[in-house]
Amino acid sequence: MLMLACGHAQARTLTAQIDRIDSAIAELDNVSVRLFWPAGARHGELRLRVRRIDSPSLGYIFDDLDWRCRLQRKDSLAWACDGEVRSGSAAPMQLSIAVDAMDIDAELASGASRLGVHREAAAPDATRIDLTRIPLVWTQALLSQAWPAAVIGAGEADARLTVRAVDDQPLRISGPVALRGAGLDTEDGSIAAADLDATIDVDARLGDADLILVEGRLDGGELLWGTTYLALEQRRIDLRVGAAHHEGEGWALPELYWNDPGILTVEGSAGLNADNELDALDLSVRAPNLGPLRDGYLSGWLGMAGLGEMTLAGAADGSLRMRGGQLAEADLRLSGASLKDADGRFSFAGLDGNVELSSNTPVNSALHWSGGTLHGMALGPGRLPFRSEGGNLQLREAVAVPLLGGNVLLNHLLLRPPLDADGAALRFGVALEDVDVARLSEALDWPAFAGTLSGSIPDAHYRDEKLILDGGLEMQLFGGRVGVSALSMERPFGVLPTLSADIVLDDIDLTALTGAFDFGSISGKLDGSIAELRLVGWEAVAFDAWLVTDRHRGVRQRISQRAVQDLTSVGNASFVNSLQSQLIGFFDDFGYSRLGIGCKLANEVCTMQGLAPAGDGFVLVEGSGVPRLTVLGFNRRVDWPTLVERLAAVGKGEVKAVVD
Incomplete structure (x- = not known):
């Protein structure tokens, strides 16, 4: 008004320096205003500079604000100013302000994004804020007031909010908000959202006690909360969340x-x-x-x-x-x-x-x-x-479930959910009772084994993705016994499960065993062990195995020509001399006194051994009687994948040794 009283006879310059301006929404420090109006001009130039604008209730701080605009008089009570505004090193934006006796309207624009502010003299405590295609990152400071760990990464919003600021009362923000493609993460990555579309109504009261109500719908996107992942696709989700916070x-x-x-x-x-x-x-x-x-x-x-x-x-x-x-x-x-x-x-x-x-x-x-x-x-x-x-959750009584002619007995079970830092734990005892191995072999597509499977694991416990089983399993197979002990598993339900065990074989009938695997015919009794067995993804990666025949009174020990051929084709073994190789074709089977083979697997290489050293090789089959047949092995280091392929081929009848 001072400027108007000076008239238009000559150019006028009006300046003001204000140390501080306080309002319910923000504090302004070191404010300077300069107005220059040339003589006879229809408009002047206004420059506003503020060293810092601090809005604690909204979380925004602006440093070195500088706004230049062209000031125009619309009528005796109305003025408008439009020009570029800068803050620090941020990209410039366009700010326009219109003032009359009743209202104040302001709009901040950057490209297609618009932030409009409208205040009426009749309601000086209420400010309407209109947002159009606002990048959500612009609201990071406001979000941090309520949720300091959240970081906005993507998306834009439209909104029509009313901000009410009255001294000694909480700041209130309310109105409809539409989100498109919203994304955020927390600092620890435990909570995240991506491609989230939403139409919601917000009513927030921010002060010493914060009260927030959000109600509306989601229209697709993805959400993560800890290990809970929500794929909303394009479904409409109705939601309502009320929140309260005290200092x-x-x-x-x-x-x-x-x-x-x-x-x-x-x-x-x-x-x-x-x-x-x-x-x-x-x-x-x-x-x-x-x-x-x-x-x-x-x-x-x-x-x-x-x-x-x-x-x-x-x-x-x-x-x-x-x-x-x-x-x-x-x-x-x-x-x-x-x-x-x-x-x-x-x-x-x-x-x-x-x-x-x-x-x-x-x-x-x-x-x-x-x-x-x-x-x-x-x-x-x-x-x-x-x-x-x-x-804790536990069984009230033992439970039997029928399986392949026998039973699976669940003797006890105790589950402790993840109540503390130790996480979840599971203990149980299980037993197998007279399960038919022939039916088991058919169901699992194994060779035609025969016998029954019995045994018990008195106590097993699962924690930290590791299953440890006390006791063991005992199988009556091929007229003998197979015992499994020291059982443990890692990640039994996860990626690449790992199994460790020790296996003992006692008095296995070789005739039944070799017949089941179509490996020629060998008669006798077999003992042995597979110590420190380790399977990863159900494939063997380590073990120390030793298999050897065990003499029994009245049990013949014979090996067929076919078995000799299969043994040599798998293990790169040789007959003890050329005469044997020439005579083998004339006999159906041969007597032997002992048969023994060992393999220690590590790093996909099997280190082989036999009954005894023999020159550069080792004895696999020690002959007995006439004709006397001895089989030697010479390759002490065998590639494990190749050996597995040969065993599989022999079992299918696809590989035969050629005898000259």
Whole structure:
């Protein structure tokens, strides 16, 4: 108004220096204003410089703000100024401000992005903010006020927000917001979002006590929370989240609602501690169709267990309660459910009942199924009666499940969920009772073994992806005994499972054994051991094996011409002299006194040994009687993959030695 009183006779310059300006939204330090209006001109030039603008309630700080604009008078009470604004080293933007007796309108533009501000004199405490195609990274400072660990990475937004700032009252921000392609991560990577589209209403009150309500819908995208991965695709998800925060405390989420129609509905509340770690949780869950639940919600959890492609069907519902960061109660109820492993390791059909976990009052539950398979072998119906107290889940009684003419006995089971830093733990005892090995061999596509499989593992425990089994298994095979001990597994359900074991063979009938493998014919009894066996991905990578015949009164020890040929073709062995090689074709079989072979596998090389040294070689078969046949081995280092190929070829009858 001072400028107008001076008239237009000559150019006028008006300057002002202000140390500080305080308002409910921001504080401005070291403000300088310069207005220059040439004589007779229809417009002047305004320059505004601010050393720092600090908005604690919104989280924004601007340094070295410099705005130059062309000032025009619209009428006696209306003015407008439009020009370029810079802040520090940031790219310049276009800022326009229009002022009249009633309103103030401002717009900040960069390309297609617009941020508009409108204030009315009639409501000086309310400011409307209109956002058009605003990059979400522009809102990082505001988000950091409520969630310091979150970093926005992508996306843009439209919004029409009302900001109410009244002295001594919380700052209130409310209105509709639309997000497109939103993405964010937390500093530790535990929470993330990508390609998220949303239409929501926000009502936030920020002050000593922050209160936020978000309600609306999601229209596709991906979310990650710890090991829970949500693939929303293009489905519409209805949600509502209420949050409250007091200075020095963690966030409380008194209202949680998530509805993925026909797939999953979740309702409840949660609370975080001062470090924003989950402290309390109360949820109820309904899943009317388990089929799409796998890809939409369970892929992260199932993938960790090596079950990422498992097929699910049926319905489920349940509840979950946590206190002090620990699981207090949980209940999972299944109705007409089925599970089928994509690799054919197991399947269950007709799953009904519930599994209930309690950290306080003892509770009973039971889960039963109508049928299933285990590695292609049919399982009969079964029932697991549970009891839970003290946060553990255990069997109330031993359970027998029919399998291949025998039984699988689950003598005891105790599951401890991940209640502390030690993680989850599982203990169980299992036994096999008179399982028919012939039917087992057929189901697993093994050679036609015969006998029964019995044995027990009195106690096994699983923790940190490692399964250790006490006791062992004993199989009655080929008229003898095979014992397995020192069993342990790493990552049994993960990538490249590893198995370690020691195996002992006692009095195996060689006639039955070689007949099963189509390896000629050898009669006698075989003893031996396979120590420190290690399988990775179910393929042998290390062992120390020694197999040797054991003389028994009344048991003949003969080796057929075919067996001799197969043995030499596999092991690069030779007959002791050329005369034997010429005579072998005249006899069907030969007597022997001993047969022995050893292999120590390491780094895909088998170090071979026999019964005794023999010049540059070693004795594999020590002959007896007339004709006397002795077989020597000369190659002490054999490539393991090649040896496996030769054994497989001989077993299929694809390789035969040629005798001159």
